[in-house]
Amino acid sequence: MSFVEKVCVLGAGSTKYGKLADSIGDITTQASVAAIDSAGIDPKEIKAAYISNVFGVADKQVHIGPVLMSNLGISDKPSLSIESACGSGSVAFREAFANVAAGYDCLIVSGVEKVTHTGTDWTTTYFAYCSDFFYEGQAGASFPGLFASMARAYLTEFDATEEDFAKVAVKNHQNGLLNPKAHLQKDITIDDVMSSAVVASPLKLYDCCPFSDGASSVVLCSEKFAKAHGGDYVEVIGSGRGGSPAALQGREHMTTIPSTKIAAKAAYDMAGITAKDVDFAEVHDCFTIAEVVDTEDLGFFGKGQGIQAIREDRTKLNSDISINPSGGLKSKGHPIGATGVGQVVEVYDQLTGNAGARTVKDAKIGLTHNFGATGASCAVHVFQSV
Amino acid sequence: MSVKEQFIENAKDGKVLTHKCTSCGFLHLSTVYYCEKCGSKGFEDAIFNGVGSIATYTIITVAPAGFDKYTPYAFVIMQLDDTDLRISGFMGGIATPADLPVGTRAKITGFDERGIIIEKQ
Numbered sequence: 001m002s003f004v005e006k007v008c009v010l011g012a013g014s015t016k017y018g019k020l021a022d023s024i025g026d027i028t029t030q031a032s033v034a035a036i037d038s039a040g041i042d043p044k045e046i047k048a049a050y051i052s053n054v055f056g057v058a059d060k061q062v063h064i065g066p067v068l069m070s071n072l073g074i075s076d077k078p079s080l081s082i083e084s085a086c087g088s089g090s091v092a093f094r095e096a097f098a099n100v101a102a103g104y105d106c107l108i109v110s111g112v113e114k115v116t117h118t119g120t121d122w123t124t125t126y127f128a129y130c131s132d133f134f135y136e137g138q139a140g141a142s143f144p145g146l147f148a149s150m151a152r153a154y155l156t157e158f159d160a161t162e163e164d165f166a167k168v169a170v171k172n173h174q175n176g177l178l179n180p181k182a183h184l185q186k187d188i189t190i191d192d193v194m195s196s197a198v199v200a201s202p203l204k205l206y207d208c209c210p211f212s213d214g215a216s217s218v219v220l221c222s223e224k225f226a227k228a229h230g231g232d233y234v235e236v237i238g239s240g241r242g243g244s245p246a247a248l249q250g251r252e253h254m255t256t257i258p259s260t261k262i263a264a265k266a267a268y269d270m271a272g273i274t275a276k277d278v279d280f281a282e283v284h285d286c287f288t289i290a291e292v293v294d295t296e297d298l299g300f301f302g303k304g305q306g307i308q309a310i311r312e313d314r315t316k317l318n319s320d321i322s323i324n325p326s327g328g329l330k331s332k333g334h335p336i337g338a339t340g341v342g343q344v345v346e347v348y349d350q351l352t353g354n355a356g357a358r359t360v361k362d363a364k365i366g367l368t369h370n371f372g373a374t375g376a377s378c379a380v381h382v383f384q385s386v
Numbered sequence: 387m388s389v390k391e392q393f394i395e396n397a398k399d400g401k402v403l404t405h406k407c408t409s410c411g412f413l414h415l416s417t418v419y420y421c422e423k424c425g426s427k428g429f430e431d432a433i434f435n436g437v438g439s440i441a442t443y444t445i446i447t448v449a450p451a452g453f454d455k456y457t458p459y460a461f462v463i464m465q466l467d468d469t470d471l472r473i474s475g476f477m478g479g480i481a482t483p484a485d486l487p488v489g490t491r492a493k494i495t496g497f498d499e500r501g502i503i504i505e506k507q
Contacts, residue, residue, distance in 0.1 A: 121454075122451065124449070134417070135474045136474055138499075139461055139475050140453040140461055140501075148444035149461065150442070152443060156488050198445075198447050199448045200445065200447065201445040201482075202444075
């Protein structure tokens with residue numbers, strides 16, 4: 001794939017993640033205004049918006065794009081809503097990336113979700129609609145249940161324990177304590193995870209990311225546009241997408257997510273790098289097992305060795321490779337339509353020196369990895385500081 | 387009767403309706419319309435007994451709407467005998483992992499509002 005223009009992230013902003021009182025339209029606007037201010041541009045320079053959202057209907061607002069554009073004073077500009085379950089944000093980002101690469105000079109990507117007011121029962125139910133419903137959701141599978149099935153397969157196949165999975169949660173909560181916008185700012189221990197209520201055996205409450213409300217937004221532009229505006233920017237050097245069988249039953253290995261491997265290879269090839277060149281990564285840790293599988297599928301560790309890396313603290317902040325310095329979905333939170341965009345916000349903050357106490361030292365290359373459902377869809381992006 | 391309806395009728399009889407590619411022989415669950423291996427659209431029915439062993443599973447305690455009355459229950463993925471195919475389903479009456487070691491023999495016993503029903507053999 002070849003492109004006309006180099007693509008840059010010129011600005012980024014997020015609301016806090018958590019239980020938010022404002023409407024879905026309002027939080028989308030708040031994050032977008034933060035990104036526009038961060039970019040130092042006039043909203044009228046934006047040519048179009050890409051909106052990622054899954055359950056707008058739960059807050060009585062679909063067709064969010066025109067609401068956002070009206071609030072930004074650019075109601076004449078087009079917008080497009082994109083849904084790819086929990087991977088919506090990175091897919092929207094990818095579409096904007098491709099359009100800037102093809103010649104648009106400035107676009108905005110805004111991801112949002114507002115679901116916590118519906119309660120645990122209904123959020124669990126809505127999310128189950130992201131599965132291959134005939135085989136999974138219909139049979140009572142929740143999302144924790146699907147990843148729990150993956151976790152049990154991993155425990156069966158490899159030398160791993162539930163305590164090892166718990167260490168992922170402990171690490172990400174430690175990172176999240178350093179992120180003022182994180183949903184769950186709470187120091188936890190392995191014992192806390194192990195003694196928390198079982199949600200879907202073998203996963204317990206603290207193995208699971210929270211249901212969150214939140215919005216994140218980034219301004220994407222051509223290199224020429226970024227240089228002309230003079231603000232901090234980072235370059236997008238790799239972009240890849242991939243797919244997997246929709247149901248877990250159809251995967252060759254139930255402890256590998258094919259779409260991650262396909263997307264990562266495409267992104268690495270475009271960037272001309274390998275996994276070894278990545279300084280830090282925001283990966284899709286919707287459940288503790290997911291982070292372990294992700295770090296293997298992205299090529300940071302061999303198959304079955306991601307668990308050893310966790311045990312040896314090799315993925316902590318400023319260790320071999322910092323995984324989820326933001327706190328990840330686990331601690332920062334998972335407003336599903338916003339998550340993939342929020343990962344880019346973290347990479348932008350890291351590579352422009354705005355990550356505060358959670359800064360990954362001397363980082364030059366950051367990666368985002370975000371998937372939909374159990375990884376039926378996935379996008380990976382690679383970024384470089386300038 | 388649609389393919390999906392035929393699949394459901396077979397499941398009610400404890401069977402799994404699969405489609406075998408007439409070009410390359412690759413086997414798919416019957417809800418596939420093009421061969422994953424060769425892209426061919428020609429299939430012949432191949433019906434298997436819905437028996438196998440549990441490949442992995444979870445026991446759900448926080449359930450989606452409508453499933454509260456069944457908790458705790460298992461969502462299982464079963465490896466079908468004599469094929470490379472796996473199939474998922476609902477299994478009631480499972481409270482702890484000791485009730486269902488991986489590898490436990492199981493079979494499809496029906497299809498209802500809980501989708502494919504699988505029980506221990």
